Amino acid sequence: MRTAKLLAAFALACAVGAAQAAATITIINTNAPGEGFNDPTPVAPVGGNSGATLGQQRLIAFQRAADLWGATLTSTVPIRIDAAFIPLNCSANSAVLGAAGANEIFSDFANAPRAGTWYPSALASKLAGADVTTPDQPHIVARFNSRLGLFADCLPGSGFYLGLDDKFGSGIDLVTVLLHEFAHGFGFQTFTDDESGEQMLGLPSVWDYYLLDNRSDKAWVQMTDAERAASAVSGNGLSWNGPLVTATVPRVLAHRSRLVINGAAAGDAAGSYAVGDASFGPPLSRRPVTGPLMPVADQPDGSGLACAPLSLAAALAVRGRVALVDRGGCAFVDKARTVQEAGAIGMVLADNQPGALAGMTGADPTITIPSVRITQADGQLLKSALQRRSRSRSGVIASLGTDPRQRAGADASGRILMYTPTIYEPGSTVSHYATDAKPDQLMEPFINTDLAHTVMPPRDLTLSLLRDIGW
Numbered sequence: 039m040r041t042a043k044l045l046a047a048f049a050l051a052c053a054v055g056a057a058q059a060a061a062t063i064t065i066i067n068t069n070a071p072g073e074g075f076n077d078p079t080p081v082a083p084v085g086g087n088s089g090a091t092l093g094q095q096r097l098i099a100f101q102r103a104a105d106l107w108g109a110t111l112t113s114t115v116p117i118r119i120d121a122a123f124i125p126l127n128c129s130a131n132s133a134v135l136g137a138a139g140a141n142e143i144f145s146d147f148a149n150a151p152r153a154g155t156w157y158p159s160a161l162a163s164k165l166a167g168a169d170v171t172t173p174d175q176p177h178i179v180a181r182f183n184s185r186l187g188l189f190a191d192c193l194p195g196s197g198f199y200l201g202l203d204d205k206f207g208s209g210i211d212l213v214t215v216l217l218h219e220f221a222h223g224f225g226f227q228t229f230t231d232d233e234s235g236e237q238m239l240g241l242p243s244v245w246d247y248y249l250l251d252n253r254s255d256k257a258w259v260q261m262t263d264a265e266r267a268a269s270a271v272s273g274n275g276l277s278w279n280g281p282l283v284t285a286t287v288p289r290v291l292a293h294r295s296r297l298v299i300n301g302a303a304a305g306d307a308a309g310s311y312a313v314g315d316a317s318f319g320p321p322l323s324r325r326p327v328t329g330p331l332m333p334v335a336d337q338p339d340g341s342g343l344a345c346a347p348l349s350l351a352a353a354l355a356v357r358g359r360v361a362l363v364d365r366g367g368c369a370f371v372d373k374a375r376t377v378q379e380a381g382a383i384g385m386v387l388a389d390n391q392p393g394a395l396a397g398m399t400g401a402d403p404t405i406t407i408p409s410v411r412i413t414q415a416d417g418q419l420l421k422s423a424l425q426r427r428s429r430s431r432s433g434v435i436a437s438l439g440t441d442p443r444q445r446a447g448a449d450a451s452g453r454i455l456m457y458t459p460t461i462y463e464p465g466s467t468v469s470h471y472a473t474d475a476k477p478d479q480l481m482e483p484f485i486n487t488d489l490a491h492t493v494m495p496p497r498d499l500t501l502s503l504l505r506d507i508g509w
Contacts, residue, residue: 061111061164063104066120066176067097074123074184075100085201095200096123096212100180102202103216110493110501111224111509113164119223120176123184128192135198135210135485136182137465138219143229144170145241151508156243158225161508178223186210204491214489218480221493221500225507226481227469230258233462235266244507249456249468250279252449270468273394273460277453278471280506284453289496291447291454292476293440295322297386297410299331299420303433307423310441313386313410314397315476317488318371320408326439327384327408332432333362333424334377343367344376355429357381360436362420365390365411371400374409384438385409388417394459395474399487408438447475454499457483471499 067075077093089095100121111117120141126134140158148166150157160177163169171177187197187209199209206214228245229238237243246258251269257279258266269276278284297311315322332355334342342352344361345368361377365387374385384407387398391414398411412420423434448454455472457463466483478486480493480500493500501509 061108061113062116063108064116064118065097065100065104066118068120068122069093069124075121077123077184081200085199085203085205087200087202089200093123096182096198099198099200099202099212100216103213103220106213106217106491107220107224107493111164111504113160114167115160115163115169117160117163117178118176119178119180119220121180121182123182125185126181126183128183128185130191130194133186133193133196134183135186135215136180136219138178138180138216138223139227140223140225140229141176141179142171143238143243152244152247154241155247156229156238156241157508158223158227158229160223161225161244165508178220180216180219180223182212182215210485211489213491214480215485217491217493217500218485221481221504222469224504224509226500226503228258230266232270232468233267233464235261235263235268235270237263245469248278248280248506250277250453251275252277252451252453270458271460271462272458274449274455274458274472276456276458276468277449277451278456278503278506279453280503282506283499283502286495286499286502287445287448287452287454290477290499291445292321293324293442294444294446294448294474295410295476296439296441297412298326298437298439299423299434300437301330301433301435303423303426304435305423307419307434311412311416312395312474313412313438314395314474315446316370316374316398316400316409316411318398318400318402318409319374319405322408322410322438322440324440324442326437327360328435328437329383330359330432331362331386331420331424331434331436332356332359332427332430333421334364344373346376348376348380351429353380358383360384360386360438362386362388362417362424364388364417369400370398370409370411371402371405374405374407375402378405378407383407384436386420386436386438387411388420389414397473410438447472447479 069075075093075097079092087095142159143156144162147170159171185192198212199206229243242259249258334344341364344363361382457470470483471479
């Protein structure tokens with residue numbers, strides 16, 4: 039049996055609880071007295087978390103995440119998570135929240151489904167029917183930022199929400215973050231180097247059998263190191279080809295949003311555009327919102343920021359039409375509110391810098407028009423078509439709706455896309471789902487505000503992937 043150590047284990051302290059369900063998951067508190075889980079700072083109960091100290095509430099939140107996973111996974115081997123809250127890198131504007139992962143990986147253990155293949159220790163133990171780990175070692179190591187939101191130099195005012203009810207407001211929901219990080223420890227990651235493409239000690243990860251380059255139709259196990267490295271930064275060129283995830287995609291992922299442009303003056307701009315969705319306003323549907331596209335021009339250079347009430351002429355230009363605005367100057371919701379108050383029936387926001395497609399964050403229940411975001415390049419194409427407009431007519435028609443043939447976050451064959459930005463992102467590239475899935479998925483590289491405390495269909499595809507690899 040071959041093994042590899044991934045994360046250094048800290049000295050064990052006391053075991054603090056176990057989930058009594060399909061799998062037993064024990065959180066092992068490795069903090070010293072007075073620190074982390076043992077922090078004695080008094081706190082008030084919050085969101086169903088009755089802990090009387092900061093340390094107790096942290097521990098209860100950890101156990102809630104363990105309980106949720108324990109009720110979902112199946113294993114006769116108890117799973118140990120070595121956990122601590124410690125100071126991690128942070129500043130006034132950014133911070134490391136925390137991380138978790140498999141402590142060791144194993145190949146060629148008893149009952150291994152694939153020979154010469156790496157499995158994380160928790161999964162290897164489940165498949166073997168006995169604990170395969172090095173004696174006294176945890177299956178998963180988790181480290182989280184003890185200073186987050188509590189100090190002026192560590193995202194002040196943006197600390198962990200320790201409630202158990204998913205009502206985190208402006209805080210960062212710790213239970214959601216833990217569900218995500220524990221999934222990495224259970225095996226939601228490849229152990230092949232996704233920057234160089236080099237396999238660990240010459241052996242593939244179980245993931246590599248299911249990572250499919252959707253352009254060459256080759257799995258990672260069939261590729262060279264260079265081919266894997268190129269696939270990892272292919273920009274939506276890598277899909278998950280596991281049967282359970284693919285079969286479940288239609289139950290979980292909504293149809294992809296799109297912007298369709300036509301009309302007598304559309305010219306080269308005619309066609310279908312990929313868009314980023316807004317977290318505010320009504321969701322797009324198969325019944326599109328359609329109307330003439332008109333730009334907001336409220337700046338001296340002809341651009342339109344829509345950050346202040348529009349002039350009478352600018353408001354007349356967008357009334358009853360879809361407004362094209364530029365990014366910058368104010369929040370997305372402010373722009374949508376401005377054009378809505380001017381009478382627009384929808385908003386298309388053009389990015390102001392090159393980059394990958396992204397959505398729009400924010401919340402305002404008074405916004406009733408749909409909004410989408412397009413890339414800078416697509417925005418420039420639309421602006422070129424609109425140069426021939428009059429004050430009230432453009433001859434360009436915009437439809438904001440969904441594509442019934444395509445799922446958001448999936449490739450043309452209905453397989454969910456993996457996160458493969460064209461610029462390599464350590465710790466995020468490959469071992470996450472793509473960010474354009476709708477609804478947002480737990481295992482995207484960024485924690486979204488609309489996530490629920492669930493890991494399974496019909497809301498989420500995390501459990502489906504873990505079952506593809508053997509859970």
